[in-house]
Amino acid sequence: MNDLLPPDSAKWNHVEHVARQVFESFGYREIRTPIVEYTPLFVRSIGEATDVVEKEMYTFTDRDESSITMRPEGTAGAVRALLEHGVLQKQPVTRWYYSGPMFRRERAQKGRYRQFYQMGVEAYGVAEPTIDAEQVAMLHALYLRLGITGLDVIVNSVGGPDDRPAYREALVAYFTPHRAELCPDCQRRLERNPLRILDCKVAGCRALVAGAPSILDHLSPASLAQFAGFRAALEALGVPHQVDARLVRGLDYYTGPIFELKATGGDLGAQNTLGAGGRYDRLVEELGGPPTPAVGFAFGVERVVLTMPQPAEAYEQGAEIFVVAQGDAPRLYALRLGHQLRGDGYRVDLDHRGGTFKSQFKRADKSGAKVVLVIGDAELTSGQIMVKDMATGEQRPVPAAEATATLVKLLR
Ligand code: AMP
Numbered sequence: 001m002n003d004l005l006p007p008d009s010a011k012w013n014h015v016e017h018v019a020r021q022v023f024e025s026f027g028y029r030e031i032r033t034p035i036v037e038y039t040p041l042f043v044r045s046i047g048e049a050t051d052v053v054e055k056e057m058y059t060f061t062d063r064d065e066s067s068i069t070m071r072p073e074g075t076a077g078a079v080r081a082l083l084e085h086g087v088l089q090k091q092p093v094t095r096w097y098y099s100g101p102m103f104r105r106e107r108a109q110k111g112r113y114r115q116f117y118q119m120g121v122e123a124y125g126v127a128e129p130t131i132d133a134e135q136v137a138m139l140h141a142l143y144l145r146l147g148i149t150g151l152d153v154i155v156n157s158v159g160g161p162d163d164r165p166a167y168r169e170a171l172v173a174y175f176t177p178h179r180a181e182l183c184p185d186c187q188r189r190l191e192r193n194p195l196r197i198l199d200c201k202v203a204g205c206r207a208l209v210a211g212a213p214s215i216l217d218h219l220s221p222a223s224l225a226q227f228a229g230f231r232a233a234l235e236a237l238g239v240p241h242q243v244d245a246r247l248v249r250g251l252d253y254y255t256g257p258i259f260e261l262k263a264t265g266g267d268l269g270a271q272n273t274l275g276a277g278g279r280y281d282r283l284v285e286e287l288g289g290p291p292t293p294a295v296g297f298a299f300g301v302e303r304v305v306l307t308m309p310q311p312a313e314a315y316e317q318g319a320e321i322f323v324v325a326q327g328d329a330p331r332l333y334a335l336r337l338g339h340q341l342r343g344d345g346y347r348v349d350l351d352h353r354g355g356t357f358k359s360q361f362k363r364a365d366k367s368g369a370k371v372v373l374v375i376g377d378a379e380l381t382s383g384q385i386m387v388k389d390m391a392t393g394e395q396r397p398v399p400a401a402e403a404t405a406t407l408v409k410l411l412r
Pocket of ligand 1: 111112113
């Protein structure tokens with residue numbers, strides 16, 4: 001779990017700001033749900049036999065003996081809120097986004113943390129896979145706007161409830177003769193959730209997975225058509241993508257097309273999946289709602305920040321104006337002037353510790369301000385402010401009443 005300090009916080013703010021703009025331009029609106037939910041919500045939605053539920057959740061017994069869990073992801077809470085507030089009755093197509101911390105007790109490493117931040121979107125009530133493709137294009141566009149260019153879009157379909165049993169059987173038939181070569185986790189997965197083996201990172205399992213049957217050979221005609229529609233829409237949107245028939249996600253609720261956006265550059269290593277999501281048409285119903293098609297994604301803010309080429313300092317907005325003052329009356333005047341200018345919308349700094357003009361100018365220089373205002377006893381008496389343009393070094397007295405107009409010109 002990390003502390004976030006300046007200048008990094010400026011880079012984070014930029015990501016969150018641009019993401020909000022992009023999501024809202026596609027008609028998504030913000031929700032905020034609690035950080036904790038009752039544990040069964042996550043067990044039922046993410047799936048009992050997933051790593052997240054089996055070993056990564058922060059689960060506590062509350063004082064009333066109920067079991068609560070710090071959210072490991074955002075979709076379950078969103079669906080809970082959707083149903084609790086009867087949103088679909090009023091709004092059959094609902095598009096939401098969220099932003100906030102998630103908690104998974106994973107093995108921490110670069111790009112993987114126990115408290116991490118996700119921003120994500122969910123769209124409810126649309127079965128057409130064009131909206132899935134639109135979400136991929138939206139995430140792709142967001143990354144481009146953040147300066148991330150090296151991106152791979154990987155897609156697959158995990159099929160619906162009609163396809164899954166046959167594929168499950170095919171996987172069991174394939175892996176069972178190799179049981180002894182599987183890692184202990186995958187030996188367990190073979191019985192409980194064989195699809196999860198496809199996601200195992202252990203070398204021995206990966207070698208076996210390479211020869212495993214492909215889900216795409218087990219999809220029903222309807223699922224195949226849905227996947228083809230998804231890909232055609234991606235093409236129409238100009239999003240280049242690759243199919244990886246071995247792609248699965250760590251959460252069980254997906255039912256159709258799924259996708260991952262990976263960084264090709266940078267040094268995130270195996271943690272290079274910047275964002276991922278897919279269709280989950282059964283979840284709303286499984287959590288007690290009406291049958292409702294749904295699709296969404298989430299991206300990890302830390303990974304995106306680590307992949308953006310510009311350093312954090314580039315996102316910091318320093319002061320535009322620095323006010324330098326010496327003497328008791330000038331310092332109070334400067335205090336008031338700074339306050340007024342901030343009211344006018346400028347970013348203004350001054351040094352409350354005072355000191356000589358020389359030392360204050362040094363700090364003004366360091367602050368990066370474009371303009372320095374100088375106020376001393378002489379300036380106060382003459383009713384003028386010395387305005388210094390830091391770019392040119394030019395310095396001239398300006399009547400206090402005209403100071404703002406001069407600033408507008410200098411800072412434009
Ligand atoms: P998921 O919710 O597992 O589908 O993950 C979606 C995205 O969240 C991933 O692609 C990562 O960018 C990010 N993410 C997931 N788990 C972590 C973690 N432990 N630390 C940092 N980012 C994560």
